Amino acid sequence: MTKAVQAKAAPSVAEFPASDALEAPRYSCALAGAYSTAVGLYGTVPILHSGAGCGIGQLFGQFYGGGQNAGGPVGGTSTPCSSLIEEHVIFGGEKKLRNLVESSIELMNGQFFAIISGCIPSLIGDDIESVVKEFREKVPIISVKAAGFSGNSYQGYEAFFESLIDQFLTPQTKVKWQVNIFGIVPYQHLFWKGDLDVIRELLESIGLKPNIIFTRFDSLEALKSIPAAEYNIVLSPWVGHGTAEKLKEKFKTPFIAFPGVPIGPKQTSEFLRVVGKKLKVSSKTIEKIITEREQRAYRFNEYLGDILTLVRPHAYFSVVADSSTAISITKFLANELGYLPEIVQVTDDPPEDKRDLIQKELLETLETPVKPEIVFEVDSYRIRENLKNRNSLFLFASSLESPIALSEFGAIPLTVAFPSFDRLILEHTYAGYKGGLTLSEDFMSKFAGPL
Amino acid sequence: MESKMTEKNIPHIIDSKINLDEATCPNREQRANGINVWYGKASDLVQEAKDGALKRQERKFQQTSGCVLNFYLTVRVGTIRDAAVIYHAPVGCSSSALGYRELYRGVPVELGRPAEYDLHWMTTNLRENDVVYGATEKLKNAVFEAQRRYNPKAIFIMTSCTSGIIGEDIEGVVAEVQPKIKAKIVPVHCEGSRSRLVQTGYDSFWHGVLKYLVRKPTKKQKDLVNVASMLSYTWQDRLEIKRLLEKVGLRVNFVPEFATVEQLEQLSEAAVTAPLCPTYTDYLSRGLEQEYGVPYFLYPSPMGIANTDAWLREIGKYTGKSKEIEKLIEDEHKVWIPKLKAIQDEFAKVKGDGKKVEVLGALGQGRLLAQLPYFDELGLKSSAAMCQDFDNLILGDLENLIKNVGDFDILVNTFQAAEQSHITRKLDPDIALTCPFQGGAFKREKGMTRIHALRGDPDPWSRQSGYAGAIAFGNFLLQSLKSNAFQRTMLEKTENSYKDWWYRQPDPLHYLVKEG
Numbered sequence: 001m002t003k004a005v006q007a008k009a010a011p012s013v014a015e016f017p018a019s020d021a022l023e024a025p026r027y028s029c030a031l032a033g034a035y036s037t038a039v040g041l042y043g044t045v046p047i048l049h050s051g052a053g054c055g056i057g058q059l060f061g062q063f064y065g066g067g068q069n070a071g072g073p074v075g076g077t078s079t080p081c082s083s084l085i086e087e088h089v090i091f092g093g094e095k096k097l098r099n100l101v102e103s104s105i106e107l108m109n110g111q112f113f114a115i116i117s118g119c120i121p122s123l124i125g126d127d128i129e130s131v132v133k134e135f136r137e138k139v140p141i142i143s144v145k146a147a148g149f150s151g152n153s154y155q156g157y158e159a160f161f162e163s164l165i166d167q168f169l170t171p172q173t174k175v176k177w178q179v180n181i182f183g184i185v186p187y188q189h190l191f192w193k194g195d196l197d198v199i200r201e202l203l204e205s206i207g208l209k210p211n212i213i214f215t216r217f218d219s220l221e222a223l224k225s226i227p228a229a230e231y232n233i234v235l236s237p238w239v240g241h242g243t244a245e246k247l248k249e250k251f252k253t254p255f256i257a258f259p260g261v262p263i264g265p266k267q268t269s270e271f272l273r274v275v276g277k278k279l280k281v282s283s284k285t286i287e288k289i290i291t292e293r294e295q296r297a298y299r300f301n302e303y304l305g306d307i308l309t310l311v312r313p314h315a316y317f318s319v320v321a322d323s324s325t326a327i328s329i330t331k332f333l334a335n336e337l338g339y340l341p342e343i344v345q346v347t348d349d350p351p352e353d354k355r356d357l358i359q360k361e362l363l364e365t366l367e368t369p370v371k372p373e374i375v376f377e378v379d380s381y382r383i384r385e386n387l388k389n390r391n392s393l394f395l396f397a398s399s400l401e402s403p404i405a406l407s408e409f410g411a412i413p414l415t416v417a418f419p420s421f422d423r424l425i426l427e428h429t430y431a432g433y434k435g436g437l438t439l440s441e442d443f444m445s446k447f448a449g450p451l
Numbered sequence: 452m453e454s455k456m457t458e459k460n461i462p463h464i465i466d467s468k469i470n471l472d473e474a475t476c477p478n479r480e481q482r483a484n485g486i487n488v489w490y491g492k493a494s495d496l497v498q499e500a501k502d503g504a505l506k507r508q509e510r511k512f513q514q515t516s517g518c519v520l521n522f523y524l525t526v527r528v529g530t531i532r533d534a535a536v537i538y539h540a541p542v543g544c545s546s547s548a549l550g551y552r553e554l555y556r557g558v559p560v561e562l563g564r565p566a567e568y569d570l571h572w573m574t575t576n577l578r579e580n581d582v583v584y585g586a587t588e589k590l591k592n593a594v595f596e597a598q599r600r601y602n603p604k605a606i607f608i609m610t611s612c613t614s615g616i617i618g619e620d621i622e623g624v625v626a627e628v629q630p631k632i633k634a635k636i637v638p639v640h641c642e643g644s645r646s647r648l649v650q651t652g653y654d655s656f657w658h659g660v661l662k663y664l665v666r667k668p669t670k671k672q673k674d675l676v677n678v679a680s681m682l683s684y685t686w687q688d689r690l691e692i693k694r695l696l697e698k699v700g701l702r703v704n705f706v707p708e709f710a711t712v713e714q715l716e717q718l719s720e721a722a723v724t725a726p727l728c729p730t731y732t733d734y735l736s737r738g739l740e741q742e743y744g745v746p747y748f749l750y751p752s753p754m755g756i757a758n759t760d761a762w763l764r765e766i767g768k769y770t771g772k773s774k775e776i777e778k779l780i781e782d783e784h785k786v787w788i789p790k791l792k793a794i795q796d797e798f799a800k801v802k803g804d805g806k807k808v809e810v811l812g813a814l815g816q817g818r819l820l821a822q823l824p825y826f827d828e829l830g831l832k833s834s835a836a837m838c839q840d841f842d843n844l845i846l847g848d849l850e851n852l853i854k855n856v857g858d859f860d861i862l863v864n865t866f867q868a869a870e871q872s873h874i875t876r877k878l879d880p881d882i883a884l885t886c887p888f889q890g891g892a893f894k895r896e897k898g899m900t901r902i903h904a905l906r907g908d909p910d911p912w913s914r915q916s917g918y919a920g921a922i923a924f925g926n927f928l929l930q931s932l933k934s935n936a937f938q939r940t941m942l943e944k945t946e947n948s949y950k951d952w953w954y955r956q957p958d959p960l961h962y963l964v965k966e967g
Contacts, residue, residue, distance in 0.1 A: 013599040021537065021573040021593035023600075024551070029543025048515055051612050051643035053522060054543070055515025056866070060526065061546025071890075073948040077868045078890035081515035085644050089616060096509075103512035103962055107869065107949050119541060120644060123582065123616045148541030149577045149613055381573075381600055400549070403556045419549045 024380035026322070026347045026398060026418050029148035031118040032062040033156020033185060038114045039063075039075040040186030041219040045110035046074060049097050049128065050118030052083035054148075062153065065399075065418060066187030067425025073109075080104040084120045093121055097131050105139055111220040114160070115143040122147035140220060142167045154239045154348060157185040161243040164223060171251055172228035177279055178209040180229045180247075183240030183324065184261065186214055190325075190420050194429025195261045199235070202432055205289050206272060206281050227251040231279060235261050236324040237361065238354040259361040260328035264336045264436025265297045267328060297433040301336075304440050308337065310451050312444075316340045318390060318409075319372075320383055320397035321417035322348035327361045329396050329416055332436055334366045341372035342392045347417070349378050384408070394443060399423070414443045469738045471662045474622050475640035476654040476734060480507060485648045485842035489863035490960045493836075496861055497850050500843055507647065512962035514890070516866040518643030519652040520544060520609060527682060528639070528656065529572045530554055530709045532565075533604045535597040535634070536572040539590050539619065540611030544643075545574045555709055558686045558909045571601045577613050585617065590624050598632040604712035605664060608638045615642035635712075637663040648840050649865060654734040660707070660715055661738040668720040668743055675717070676766055677704045677724040677745070679732040683818075683903040687914035687923075688727075692753065695763065695783070695917055699775040708906060719743035723769035725762065727752050727916070728817030733844050750848045752817065755825030755921050756784075756791055787918040794925035795830045801881070801932060807832035810928070811880035812902055813871060813889060815839045819861075820848050827856045829925050835860035835878055837871060862959055868892065869949055873959040882931055894942035900931035 027033075031050060035058055038046035048055050059076040063069050071078060080103075082088075082096045097115070105113065113135075117128055122145065132143040144163040146156050161182070181199055186192045196212040203210040211229060216222045232247055232255035234240040244255035256278050262271040269290045276286040317339050319326050323346045333339040344362055355376060363371050377383050380400055387395070387409045395401055395411035399422040405413035415423050416430070416439075430439040469476070479485035486505050489496060499505050517523075520540075525547045529536045538545040551570045558564035573596070575581075575589045590608070597606050610621060621638045629636050637659040641652050676696055680689065693703050704721055706714050718724075722745075724736045729749035736747035748765045751758040760780050767776035801808050810831045812822055819838050826833050833856070841863045853859075860878075864870050868890025875883050875892045882898035893899045904913035912927065914920040953961075 013595075013602075016595035016599050017592050019592035019596035020589070021575050021596050022542075023571065023573045024545075024549055025542055025574065025576065026549075027542070028546035029541050032543045032546060050515075051518045051521075052513075052516050052647070052865075053518025053520060053643045053649075056517045057521035057525065057544065057547050059515075059547075060521075061543070061549055065546065065549050073891060073946060076890065077514055077516060077866045078948050079515050081513055083513045083516065083647070085647050089644055099511040099964075100513065107512060107953055109946055109948060109950055119611075119613045120616065123613065148543040149579060149582055152542060381571075400552055403552050421550045421553050 022379045024400060025378045026380070026400070027153040027188060028058060028062045029153065030146040030151040030156035030159055031116060031148050032058045033153035033188065034116045034144045034146040034160040035156070036062055036066070036153065036185060036187040037157050037160040038116065039071065040192065040214040041112070041223070042215060042217050043111040043219045044074070045104060045108045045113050046079050047101060047104050047113060047115045048079055048081040048118065049093065049115055049121050049126070050081060050084060051120055052081060054118050055079045055081050062187050065421060067190045067420045067423055069187060069425070080108065089120060089124055092124060093126050094131055097126070097128065098134065101131065101135055105135070111140065112223065113139055113141040115141070116146050117143065118146065119148045122150070140168065152349065153188045154185055157188075157239065158242040162246055165243070165246050165250055168223070169227050169251070172225060174230055175209065175225075175228045176230060177207060178211060178225070178229045179203060179275070179279070180211045180213060180226050180232045181235065182232055182243050183234040183236030184214075185239060188418050189322070190416070190418055190425050191261075191429045191431070194427045195431040197427070198429050198431035198435060199261070202268065202272060203275065206276055206285055208275070208279060208281070227253065229253050231256060233275065234258065237327065237358050238323065238350045259358070260324035261431045263328040263332040263430045263439060265294045265433050266335055267331060268432050269294060293433040297437065300437050304444060306451060307444055307448060311447055312393060314338050314340060315393040316342045316391045317394040317396060318342050318387060318392040318411065319344045320347060320387070320395070320401060322346070323350050323358050325417045327358065329430070329439070330362055330372065331365055332439065334368050336436055337440070338368070339394075340368060340370040341366070342390055343373040343375065343386060345375045345377050345383050345386060347378055347383070350376070396443075412443070412446045414446065467737065469661070469734065469741055471658070471738070471742070474638070476651070476658040478646035478651045479648040479654065479840070479842050480646060482654070483842035483844045485650065485840055486863060487647055487840040487865045488960065488963060489841060489861070491860065492858055493849065493853050493861045494858045496841065497846065497853065500846050509964040510867070510962045511964055512869065514866070514868050517649045519646055519649060519655065520611060520641040520643050521547060522649045522652065523682070524609060524639065524641050524652050524656060526550070527708060528607050528609065529570055531605070531607075531707055531715070532568050532570065532709060532711050534571075534607060534712055535601045535603040536607045536609060537590070537593050537597060538572065538574045538609045538611065539577070539586070539614045539621070540574060540609070541577045541613055542574055544611045545572065548572050555907050557907045562686060562690065562909055564686070571597070571603065573597060577611075582613065582617055585619065586614070587619055587624050590619070591628050594624070594628050594632065594636060598634055603634045606634045606636050607659070608636065610638070610640050610642050612642050612644045615644060635663055648842070650730060650840060650842070653731050656707070657735040657738060661735065661742065664712065664715045665718050665739070665743070666716045670720060671722075672717070672720045673722050673770065674701050675704050675721040676701050676770070677706065677718055677721040677739070678727060679724070679735055680705050680708055680727050681731055682708060682906050684727055684916060685904045685906055685908045685913050687909065687911050688916035688920055691914060691917035691919045695779065696766070698779050699767075699772045701766070701770055701772065719745060721745055723747060723766060725766055726750070726817070728815060729820060729848065730815070730817045730842070730844050750820065751824070752821035753917050754821040754915060755828045756787060756918060757828055758821065758824055759917050759921065783918050787922055790922045791828070791925065794922065794929060797929050798830045808882065808932070809834060809880040810882045810884060811835055811837070811875060811878055812884040813837035813886065814902065816841055816845050820845060820852055823852060823856050823859070825921065829928070833859055835862070835874065837862045837864065837874065839865045869953065870959040872949065873953060876954050877957075877959070882928060891948050893938050894945065895938050896942065897935060898932050899935070899938045900928065
């Protein structure tokens with residue numbers, strides 16, 4: 001093709017057809033979500049039935065992107081994988097899987113095994129169930145169908161729990177005040193470890209028996225006891241709802257959904273009151289805890305009064321985050337610090353029927369007449385365009401924005417949502433009474449200087 | 452041209468000719484009888500390879516290790532500065548590219564990083580419907596969108612297992628869309644399932660570059676040296692190589708990482724293609740010679756003093772700078788040889804009984820060739836080495852390596868963490884060179900450190916190439932011997948991934964399926 005012919009034939013870019021291709025969506029695939037979920041359950045060994053790169057790709061993308069976390073003893077390159085190639089595409093991968101499961105059980109330290117199958121077995125129609133059933137007698141094991149093209153990280157999380165419910169859980173006697181926590185996807189939700197620990201402590205403080213499922217060393221017991229809960233608590237406007245619905249259907253466990261993980265005293269006190277009421281905890285107990293914790297939190301809030309007022313009071317801010325993080329952060333900044341939300345871009349592609357609720361949470365719960373523009377956007381190119389020519393001094397977003405926030409948007413960035421390659425996140429959390437203070441420390445330290 | 456002479460005696464390099472009429476390269480399995488599992492004496496490996504006796508064998512137990520697309524390409528191709536990349540794949544295949552805006556940002560502008568640059572990639576986000584009905588329309592529209600949004604000079608299309616298995620006609624899309632857009636479209640056939648050897652990914656990428664981007668030379672640039680650099684070479688490695696070649700009036704054309712499309716186009720005009728990693732550069736080097744007469748050499752890499760000397764001399768030959776190079780070497784030696792001597796003395800003192808410090812590295816086959824002589828130069832002993840994969844492209848060079856440093860054990864495996872943990876514990880070297888791809892192999896009583904840093908690392912402390920790198924890495928290795936607190940504590944306090952029997956039995960390839 002000569003240049004002359006090229007130029008002659010080339011139509012203007014405006015005439016090109018529309019595309020639904022996405023620049024850098026802020027999640028990975030269903031396999032990644034199911035895999036993250038398994039790795040978040042200590043003692044569970046994930047077994048990938050997939051191409052050889054699926055695990056290491058998620059180590060780079062999902063795990064390092066999830067706050068620079070390593071895969072640990074069974075994640076990353078420690079994860080068994082059937083490493084399918086062309087000959088398996090032609091002849092099937094079942095034999096390879098059978099060998100892999102057998103050897104993984106023999107070799108790996110673990111209490112529970114989860115086969116997570118990706119695109120290739122789904123495309124070639126491997127009969128995974130026929131393999132799994134050979135092992136069901138020997139070890140606790142499930143198989144999760146999580147072809148990459150079947151959904152995103154969030155849907156992979158749901159797929160894991162749906163398979164667990166279908167294949168593994170059995171009815172249990174209900175335990176008074178036991179509650180399970182859902183809606184927080186390991187790695188994808190950056191602060192999953194710290195947030196869950198705070199939620200556990202909060203619920204224990206009012207006498208409940210929370211089962212946070214992840215980061216427990218007795219993960220097999222944690223999983224088995226899911227049907228024993230009196231209530232399930234879901235901390236997302238949409239993630240974990242499928243799981244909770246299924247548990248309700250199968251084990252008659254009702255659930256309470258919150259729009260996100262509570263950040264700061266206002267959201268946290270409301271969380272405790274709602275949970276306490278549903279589970280019939282005496283309001284005296286609840287109010288006693290709330291009074292003590294709020295007193296301390298707000299006394300500590302006094303310390304930031306000067307820097308806030310002198311340097312960056314009532315500032316505009318923008319948010320780019322998954323729906324749960326976006327809601328909690330926006331409410332905290334608006335309702336506790338008097339900051340002004342300019343635009344909130346919701347990046348986790350929530351289902352259509354949940355979007356009204358998300359909008360409502362972002363508009364109607366704010367104690368400020370300034371309401372943010374709300375945009376549901378997955379495409380990082382358009383997200384970037386939407387941030388241009390704004391007034392925001394702060395951008396609560398991901399490490400996709402951090403390197404360009406100051407130069408392009410004039411905003412100080414803080415990474416609060418996936419991906420986070422620029423923050424190592426181990427126990428860090430913004431949840432609960434102390435969490436609001438921590439969030440204030442993190443973003444105010446970015447402009448702190450001699451007053 | 453050592454490697455080319457030996458090549459003539461090897462019947463198993465079946466595809467020394469590169470066929471750019473094809474849509475893609477042959478797999479390394481076909482091209483050079485590549486394998487990814489083997490354990491034994493390196494001399495036996497050479498013999499078996501010569502006899503054509505090497506077989507591709509299955510493991511009963513295997514761990515995730517990287518595919519043709521997802522080990523190198525997803526984090527590499529997207530760094531080409533005025534290009535855009537489209538992953539024709541489900542959303543997860545490109546998640547490892549999510550760091551694209553941050554890569555290289557840590558390099559200060561004062562060190563030569565351009566202040567303004569922007570990188571771009573998109574995914575076609577293949578879903579159930581696409582799998583059923585096909586997605587070539589989606590791909591076409593994505594190419595148009597990339598042109599509209601980014602106005603790039605090139606658009607790379609990266610394929611995936613899914614696009615391959617559902618039979619997407621990538622070449623058809625290129626033929627149809629290319630006349631309508633300005634950017635050059637470069638399809639890269641890197642379906643994860645096509646090959647068990649991740650190195651096939653390099654070749655498939657270079658095939659696309661050679662076929663679609665490299666231009667017919669408009670002029671020969673006699674002072675231009677092509678250097679293809681991997682992600683495991685840092686910014687400081689580039690600076691050192693640049694420093695040395697500029698001293699004799701040569702310019703370096705670093706590709707593909709963080710290069711411009713123009714730099715790829717002008718590969719044909721260079722005086723020579725020089726290696727950092729021979730098997731990474733192999734396909735490109737051969738292609739450039741075959742198509743445009745650009746000479747190349749594949750050995751040695753500029754790692755260690757002696758090999759840097761030899762590397763520079765090779766370049767001198769092809770650029771008519773031999774005299775200047777000799778002067779350069781002489782000048783550099785005055786600076787660096789005393790420092791090397793100091794490091795050698797320190798290492799000699801470590802054990803105090805005349806015994807050498809033992810080092811075990813896990814290396815790509817290129818790094819194997821480069822690093823073992825360097826360790827030898829430092830006065831370290833490598834009784835064994837791990838190698839990601841092995842193919843006949845390095846057969847002659849491996850033979851020479853054994854001649855020079857003596858025989859050693861070699862475990863060929865691509866990031867098989869259980870096997871690597873096993874051999875690390877069994878051999879118990881003084882320093883285990885590791886990376887995150889060996890699982891818990893780092894947990895041990897003795898020395899542990901990383902095998903290499905990454906491209907975005909701008910610190911002189913992290914360099915390994917050239918003279919400055921030889922000294923920096925020598926000191927770095929000495930420093931690694933000063934504490935074992937992290938790895939020892941983790942060994943004591945955390946549960947091992949594998950059951951105890953694994954370490955009690957003798958064979959790292961316990962799970963090799965023998966009937967193959």
